[in-house]
Amino acid sequence: MDWKIVADSSSDLTGGMPCAPGVAFDTVPLKLRLGEKEFVDVAGLDPLAMMAEMQQSPEATSSACPSPDEWAEQFRQADCSIGITITSALSGSYNSAMVAREMVLEEDPGKKIHIIDSLATGGAMVLLARKVNELIAQGLNFEEVRDRAEEYRKEVRVLFCLSSFDNLIRNGRMNKLVGTLASALNIRAIGQASAKGTIELIHKARGQARALAVMVEEMAAHKDLTGKPVIISHCDNLAAAEALQKLLEATFQKVQVTIMPTGGLTSYYAERSGIIVGY
Numbered sequence: 001m002d003w004k005i006v007a008d009s010s011s012d013l014t015g016g017m018p019c020a021p022g023v024a025f026d027t028v029p030l031k032l033r034l035g036e037k038e039f040v041d042v043a044g045l046d047p048l049a050m051m052a053e054m055q056q057s058p059e060a061t062s063s064a065c066p067s068p069d070e071w072a073e074q075f076r077q078a079d080c081s082i083g084i085t086i087t088s089a090l091s092g093s094y095n096s097a098m099v100a101r102e103m104v105l106e107e108d109p110g111k112k113i114h115i116i117d118s119l120a121t122g123g124a125m126v127l128l129a130r131k132v133n134e135l136i137a138q139g140l141n142f143e144e145v146r147d148r149a150e151e152y153r154k155e156v157r158v159l160f161c162l163s164s165f166d167n168l169i170r171n172g173r174m175n176k177l178v179g180t181l182a183s184a185l186n187i188r189a190i191g192q193a194s195a196k197g198t199i200e201l202i203h204k205a206r207g208q209a210r211a212l213a214v215m216v217e218e219m220a221a222h223k224d225l226t227g228k229p230v231i232i233s234h235c236d237n238l239a240a241a242e243a244l245q246k247l248l249e250a251t252f253q254k255v256q257v258t259i260m261p262t263g264g265l266t267s268y269y270a271e272r273s274g275i276i277v278g279y
Helices: 047-056 068-075 093-107 123-137 142-153 166-170 176-184 208-222 238-251 264-270
Strands: 003-008 023-028 031-034 037-040 061-064 080-085 112-117 158-162 187-193 199-206 229-234 256-261 275-278
Touching (some): 003 068, 068 080, 080 123, 123 142, 123 229, 158 208, 187 208, 199 208, 208 238, 208 275, 238 275, 264 275
Parallel strands (some): 003 023, 003 080, 080 112, 229 256
Antiparallel strands (some): 031 037, 031 061, 158 187, 187 199, 229 275
């Protein structure tokens, strides 16, 4: 029995992920649009060049989810597939994956396919993909992997720290008044994915150092991260990611921090200097 873990590109895993024997991993791309031009969120995309082009152009920008055919192409490649999507509250990726699941099961009823709505993005999806791989490596059957992965999803959280909100406002992901005021006052907004997978602002802080400290306080209030994995994704802000890592290591013993750059979709919404943390 062979396995496939498939995540959409908002996971920032377009470069792949190490997997157990008998397990393959792949991503399906979201797209970013600038007028008639389309940027496909794959490994070769340069997010910073993309954003610079967008900022210099008067054309409207938007994002689009993977098609059902793109998901289906991946699900056809294995006996058992687990799909992991960006929150369904902000994207059609989950619905697209569900349509693909029905397409493939109609073609081959013997396949087993489950879709996890992460209710988040970025690092939370990395943690979910890693957990699914770990469960498969333990020799669990499809139903056990599915059920334990869904239980783990309930534990995973996402925090983000943003200094610019233009694309979130432009695409209806954030209230215009809230975002405009935050930008005007040079405030770092700290937010999270709510229980329903929507964007929820929970703190504001002046300056990056204070914002990172607030993030660690928020993380500590919800979970003991001693010996636990944390994924820090950054949009052209390695210094902040490393500073956050040091704060976490000073707070939690043996915390396992992975730092990675944001991909196309997460760069588009986090914008330059943004930080996204999955834990």
